[in-house]
Amino acid sequence: MNRDAKSNSFFITVNGQQVLAKEGMSVAAAILSARQISRKSISGEPRAPLCGMGICMECCATVNGEQHKRTCQLLCADGMEIEAQ
């Protein structure tokens, strides 16, 4: 429903903000391109994806209600909802 057939792009939601994502884009790349954060650290610092290779866990966010998803190893899908955790 959100799909733009010509450009293979669609909308996802990152921390309440609508973000245009392309097919094949990782969720971490979408978070960074929207200048959003993926989590708050235990002392409350904002954090965003760091390593891009599934190592650092800084990109772990809540995706469609499921916590601790490593977003750098996850592809965007139409209508996906991402919340910082």
Next chain:
Amino acid sequence: MSERFDVIVVGAGPGGMAAAVLAAEAGKNVCLLDENPAPGGQIWRGYERESEALSPHRMEFLRWRRRLSATGCAVWNEARVLAAPQRNMLRVERQSQCIDLSYGKLILATGARERFLPFPGWTLPGVVGAGGLQSFLKSGLDVRGQRVVLAGSGPLLLAVAASLTRAGAHVLLIAEQASRHTLVHLGLHLAKLLPGKLMEGATCRWQTRKTPYRQDAWVVRAEGRERLERVTVRVSGKEEQMECDWLACAYHLVPNLELPLLLGCAVENGAVVVDEQQRSSVEDVLCIGELTGVGGLDKALVEGQIAGNHAAGRTTQAYELVPELRKHRQFVHLLEEAFALRAELRSLAMPETIVCRCEDVTREKLEACDSWRAAKLHTRCGMGSCQGRICGAATEFLYGWDAHSARPPVMPARVSSLAGEEERGS
């Protein structure tokens, strides 16, 4: 649930793909598994997508990809190894299911990660790895018109600068901590040993010729409210401030040793010890690519082919590649020498600078500890979700601690997978 394969390859980067192809072409029943959505590893990330341009690198990927598809090799994406419950068996999480895979030969090709060193502001959003930014770029991040400072150490900096420039970013500076002298020395050796590598470096430099490439240079701090706004770089003894959108900073690479360590493979100087057939100290376990010493794509392809042939019993073919292998192993040592970290980097982190990002442990708290173990017990350093993968390499450099350890689950796993493990064990 359980399955059996003659050969299992863990890690579908270039080395893992080559190993799987060679073993499968020799008629072995092979499974190639990887955590990512598609094969290719970090260097060939995103090449599976049809929208990618047909660069020489992608052509090479497509050649291996075609060979892989032509064999009956099982390719499991989004699969993670959790444990090794018994000899010649791996426990794998795949599509939310836990599967025990037994094998005749195991080839580990888990690659390397970037070494991050703490400095003030390194936890700000907008500060990423060098290979990290390249990975995000390959995963769809648009960097057109954005200002990037690249810093740290290693040949990856130039390669990343070239990719970013081609993608339309403004790379303001490449700050390499190694001295100009050691890089000249490296160049002279490469001209004799592997001239192709020198050409690759020269090509990257040509593509980034508008960007200053400074040696004896490193980032002192990053600043910004909520997000990166500017960095301070020390270049030849003088501090300079630069406004930028991204700071991509990492200090060369370190092998991902968790799985080899879990299996008991001997490790020396931060790499798995293997012979010229890629055999580790553990029977039936071979290790290839960055695991045996950081040497890049070509080394991984050679070692992958050797291991694949060896695992399939084609030892003659495996030995034919040994002369090539020796050159690449020399290359590993040349890189280690050239990009050895300077002592000044140890004093970048301030007492209040966070060292362990998962548990927000500051340097101040670590100063009171005398070992990795003490730090874990008293400060929770390395006890968070990355299990010390980032701060381990940092504290190794800062304090000389030995942070290598691995216990199952090797990666954070679903509770159901762990529960499955207990059921079977009882």
